[in-house]
Amino acid sequence: MNRIVMATLAGVAAGALATGTALATTPPPSPTGTSTPTTSQTVTVAPTATPPTTTPPTMTPPITQPPTTPAVKAKITVTPQLVTTRGAWITITVVAPNGTDKAVVESRALGRHELKGRTELTVRTFTDLAPGVYPVSLYLNGTGPDAETSLRAVFPKPIGPAKTGDGATQPESGRAAVGLGLIAAGGLATAAALRRRSDHA
Amino acid sequence: MPQHPAATSAGAPPAAALPRSVPTRLRVPAIGVDAQVVAMGLNPDGTAGEPPLSRPDLVSWFSDGAAPGQIGVSAFYGHVDSRRSGPAVFYRVAQLTPGAAVQVSRRDGRTATFEIYAVERYAKTDFPTDRVYAHTGRSEIRLITCGGTFDPAKGSYRDNIVAFGSLVTPRP
Numbered sequence: 001m002n003r004i005v006m007a008t009l010a011g012v013a014a015g016a017l018a019t020g021t022a023l024a025t026t027p028p029p030s031p032t033g034t035s036t037p038t039t040s041q042t043v044t045v046a047p048t049a050t051p052p053t054t055t056p057p058t059m060t061p062p063i064t065q066p067p068t069t070p071a072v073k074a075k076i077t078v079t080p081q082l083v084t085t086r087g088a089w090i091t092i093t094v095v096a097p098n099g100t101d102k103a104v105v106e107s108r109a110l111g112r113h114e115l116k117g118r119t120e121l122t123v124r125t126f127t128d129l130a131p132g133v134y135p136v137s138l139y140l141n142g143t144g145p146d147a148e149t150s151l152r153a154v155f156p157k158p159i160g161p162a163k164t165g166d167g168a169t170q171p172e173s174g175r176a177a178v179g180l181g182l183i184a185a186g187g188l189a190t191a192a193a194l195r196r197r198s199d200h201a
Numbered sequence: 202m203p204q205h206p207a208a209t210s211a212g213a214p215p216a217a218a219l220p221r222s223v224p225t226r227l228r229v230p231a232i233g234v235d236a237q238v239v240a241m242g243l244n245p246d247g248t249a250g251e252p253p254l255s256r257p258d259l260v261s262w263f264s265d266g267a268a269p270g271q272i273g274v275s276a277f278y279g280h281v282d283s284r285r286s287g288p289a290v291f292y293r294v295a296q297l298t299p300g301a302a303v304q305v306s307r308r309d310g311r312t313a314t315f316e317i318y319a320v321e322r323y324a325k326t327d328f329p330t331d332r333v334y335a336h337t338g339r340s341e342i343r344l345i346t347c348g349g350t351f352d353p354a355k356g357s358y359r360d361n362i363v364a365f366g367s368l369v370t371p372r373p
Binding site for chain 2: 132
């Protein structure tokens with residue numbers, strides 16, 4: 001009796017094991033909804049393909065051009081930019097990409113000046129300067145100008161009226177009125193004195 | 202601003218400007234003026250410098266302004282009268298009429314000739330500085346003196362007379 005029970009139990013266990021194995025190897029139902037009938041048959045499963053081992057690609061830095069510096073532009077500035085007297089001193093400052101050996105600054109306000117390697121020079125405006133705005137130009141190699149700025153000349157104007165006369169030719173001037181007044185007063189005083197004399201007489 | 206004849210389409214184009222040179226003599230044949238010019242700047246109160254009353258024969262030129270013939274306003278001042286002389290150098294400026302010539306000799310030997318286009322009178326209490334000295338973009342002249350009635354309390358005339366002129370001929 002016991003042997004029969006044992007055998008039965010073993011058979012059941014084996015069957016359960018086989019079923020479990022079959023279920024484990026059964027591919028999941030397809031997404032289309034058709035389900036693969038599960039069977040208890042042993043399915044040979046191809047060995048799982050191991051993902052290929054690949055070495056990660058070497059990260060070579062891209063070949064890039066070295067960063068380029070923006071080209072230096074020629075520049076000229078004057079300080080001060082406004083003058084209020086003739087013959088005023090001003091400072092001219094220049095920036096030149098290839099130096100200032102042959103550079104020249106020119107303006108109708110102050111003439112022509114060679115820089116000869118300098119980047120700054122101090123000059124005077126002309127003493128006969130008229131009011132106005134004057135371009136100040138930088139020439140680096142004879143053609144151009146390569147840079148330009150401006151200088152403004154403003155000179156003071158008179159304010160108010162002119163004092164040009166002292167009234168010497170004015171017949172209606174205060175002096176005449178005062179004179180007439182004195183004459184009139186003198187006349188009255190004389191008349192009063194004569195009257196007193198006649199009264200006493 | 203007095204109407205400039207060149208502002209109308211019938212006006213002749215302005216004469217070419219001259220480089221700066223100090224004026225030396227001023228002539229106004231219509232009123233018998235032939236005077237030496239002296240350069241003067243501003244008074245401390247900002248008004249234009251004028252010759253002393255002891256020299257009623259002189260005309261002053263505002264040296265910070267344009268030279269006669271340069272683009273801009275060239276301003277000249279002269280007394281209308283003085284105790285020393287009675288009538289002074291600019292006594293008859295108020296009698297000028299449009300078309301009168303003003304000749305200014307310069308140190309460089311050139312003569313700038315102007316033509317008067319307006320003569321105006323302004324109260325000193327309301328002197329139109331901008332109107333008289335405004336830059337017009339051409340070469341112009343102003344002859345300025347006193348006028349109107351005399352104010353004995355202030356010791357000065359109540360008005361200024363301003364003759365406006367524009368350059369017609371620079372002579373080399």
